[in-house]
Amino acid sequence: MPPKSVDPLHFLSAARLTVVAGKGGVGKTTVTAVLARAAVRRGLRTLVLELDGKPALRTLVGDVASQTITAGDALAEYLDTHGLKRVSKRLISSGVIDVVATAAPGIDDIVVLGKVKQLERSGDWDVILVDGPAAGHAITMLRAARGMLATVRGGPLRAQALDVAAMLGDPRRTQVVLVTLPETTPVNELVETAYALEDKAGVHLGPVVVNAVDVGETLDPSAAPEGSAMRAAAEFRNARRRLQGDECARLLDELALPQLHLPAHSGTALDAAAIEQLATGLDVPVPA
Amino acid sequence: MTALSAAIESAQVVVCCGTGGVGKTTTAAALGLQAATLGRRAVVATIDPAKRLADALGVPGGLGNDPVRLPIEAQGELWALMLDTARTFDGLVTANAANPEQAERILNNAFYRNVAGSFSGTQDYMAGERLHSLHADERFDVVIVDTPPTRNALDFLDAPGVISRFLDHPLFKMMMLPTRRGLRMLNVATQPILRSIGRVVGGDVLADAIAFFQAFDGMETGFRQRAEEVLTLLRSDVTTYVLVASPRGDTIEEAAYFAGRLRTAQLDVTALIVNRSTPTFGDLPQRRPKRVAEAALFDNLAELHGAAVEEHRHLGPLLEELALDPDQGSVWVPLLAGDVHDLDGLSTIRALLFD
Numbered sequence: 001m002p003p004k005s006v007d008p009l010h011f012l013s014a015a016r017l018t019v020v021a022g023k024g025g026v027g028k029t030t031v032t033a034v035l036a037r038a039a040v041r042r043g044l045r046t047l048v049l050e051l052d053g054k055p056a057l058r059t060l061v062g063d064v065a066s067q068t069i070t071a072g073d074a075l076a077e078y079l080d081t082h083g084l085k086r087v088s089k090r091l092i093s094s095g096v097i098d099v100v101a102t103a104a105p106g107i108d109d110i111v112v113l114g115k116v117k118q119l120e121r122s123g124d125w126d127v128i129l130v131d132g133p134a135a136g137h138a139i140t141m142l143r144a145a146r147g148m149l150a151t152v153r154g155g156p157l158r159a160q161a162l163d164v165a166a167m168l169g170d171p172r173r174t175q176v177v178l179v180t181l182p183e184t185t186p187v188n189e190l191v192e193t194a195y196a197l198e199d200k201a202g203v204h205l206g207p208v209v210v211n212a213v214d215v216g217e218t219l220d221p222s223a224a225p226e227g228s229a230m231r232a233a234a235e236f237r238n239a240r241r242r243l244q245g246d247e248c249a250r251l252l253d254e255l256a257l258p259q260l261h262l263p264a265h266s267g268t269a270l271d272a273a274a275i276e277q278l279a280t281g282l283d284v285p286v287p288a
Numbered sequence: 289m290t291a292l293s294a295a296i297e298s299a300q301v302v303v304c305c306g307t308g309g310v311g312k313t314t315t316a317a318a319l320g321l322q323a324a325t326l327g328r329r330a331v332v333a334t335i336d337p338a339k340r341l342a343d344a345l346g347v348p349g350g351l352g353n354d355p356v357r358l359p360i361e362a363q364g365e366l367w368a369l370m371l372d373t374a375r376t377f378d379g380l381v382t383a384n385a386a387n388p389e390q391a392e393r394i395l396n397n398a399f400y401r402n403v404a405g406s407f408s409g410t411q412d413y414m415a416g417e418r419l420h421s422l423h424a425d426e427r428f429d430v431v432i433v434d435t436p437p438t439r440n441a442l443d444f445l446d447a448p449g450v451i452s453r454f455l456d457h458p459l460f461k462m463m464m465l466p467t468r469r470g471l472r473m474l475n476v477a478t479q480p481i482l483r484s485i486g487r488v489v490g491g492d493v494l495a496d497a498i499a500f501f502q503a504f505d506g507m508e509t510g511f512r513q514r515a516e517e518v519l520t521l522l523r524s525d526v527t528t529y530v531l532v533a534s535p536r537g538d539t540i541e542e543a544a545y546f547a548g549r550l551r552t553a554q555l556d557v558t559a560l561i562v563n564r565s566t567p568t569f570g571d572l573p574q575r576r577p578k579r580v581a582e583a584a585l586f587d588n589l590a591e592l593h594g595a596a597v598e599e600h601r602h603l604g605p606l607l608e609e610l611a612l613d614p615d616q617g618s619v620w621v622p623l624l625a626g627d628v629h630d631l632d633g634l635s636t637i638r639a640l641l642f643d
Binding site: 023024025026027029030056084134181183184185186217219220221223224228229230231232233234235236237239240243270 | 307308309310487534536537538539541567569570571572573579581582584585586588589592623625626627629
């Protein structure tokens, strides 16, 4: 009973590029993997991009096409294609690249997004899902194009930044999906991130994914004797579910975005099978 | 007494490490509260800009780079601050500069402003630096540090590696080549490699970088020496390491990663804190009740019980890897029926950790 729900198929094909962002620990990678599997199940040509160098994602998505883009590789490729092929190896091996990235903040983000843009324009994919960096860096990254346009007056970098900004600013090309847990602090942080992204990065926000929702019927603690373990456990479970429901309602109140709820999976280990199960759950259209 | 209780009684520095989303900031604050309860003067340094924690702690304007005393009723004192990387770096530059003009030249340099805020490792290095100055501060008996929620959170253990990586940087060295002073600027700017960079990032940016490295001239020694002192403190017996985890699969993996990092640095984890574990309520009745409503309660209890057992099973290998005492080495904090977002909640966590 999400307060405002969303058809996964509709939103997955709303923009070609979907950037998944959220604070550490909210299950961003899990959500990326579930959305990827769900897109594949619907016959969409799906590519998963991974920017953080986390090996977990690949094992979770199974046979979905995936690719890792690192700032170093993207920068090297950029230099190669901009007449600096001869020196690019030396720039990288000497570590001068680090200094370049520091001297011109955002250059690494711009070249990474430039690479993403290439894939987005290639026409090979219906859905490109990016397992983005953690929230703070995601804002910096998505703002990089605007920042670059403000400081760099000409040259190849400006052209690149213009292209990237055009992609990020077009809701048919890019949407950002924010992930949270149904708890006070993660919800507060998500609301803050959402405003920062809309104001400073000018990106379109897709639905919010609320991860690890404990779904189930409300229990009747009075069915067990007072002081019993069964009763205490039921009261606890009800309280947690109520808290989660309250937080989802508050999120909707503070941020009028549709929500997609992913149920908590049982067990501590999350593997490809669990991801597939969660993705299958999305097949059932949620009543609006 | 648990290893954690003993550590909070005597350690001068407590480093809380762990991945994001496991309640590390709240835990660090609760450890500080415990130290204050014991009559110690504790300062908690958080790195994550967790404004809500500041609000909950009764600091209306939020936390800044300077410690603020919190309004708690305890025999000791509880102070808190939020690390401001750029300001800490500024302080270090000012302290090490030969004269105010040199400091000024660096602080106003555009390249420096970027370095102070974003050079990889700067935050970790500054965390170490701040830790060192708080430890030396006579107002405090114990410093509790909440490390950044990233995989690189322990990079400050590589100090002076971090600062050396910066000072030993090829570009830095290139700038510092002993040439005739007046000509240096001209010389470096004509280096082919720098000309190439200039074509990509623009001439202004490059000029700023060169000016920065030149202004930095003569300050390396002070920086390196301070980095050594920080490292000595982090390796000494007065510093204790606490690992914070939650029983979810991915965070256990991350905790194992941190454990490995600490082991490589030859540092021992004193205690493992497992946050948000599934609570236990008592034994299951012998058989499942027949009445539907009651059977649902039985199933719920069984499910929670199963989850708790599974969590313990999952954390076993980590405890073994950390070589912690199975009874005294770890403290489990159960998931609460409500969220922790005020001083009362913090007291609850403190009690669960220590009483």
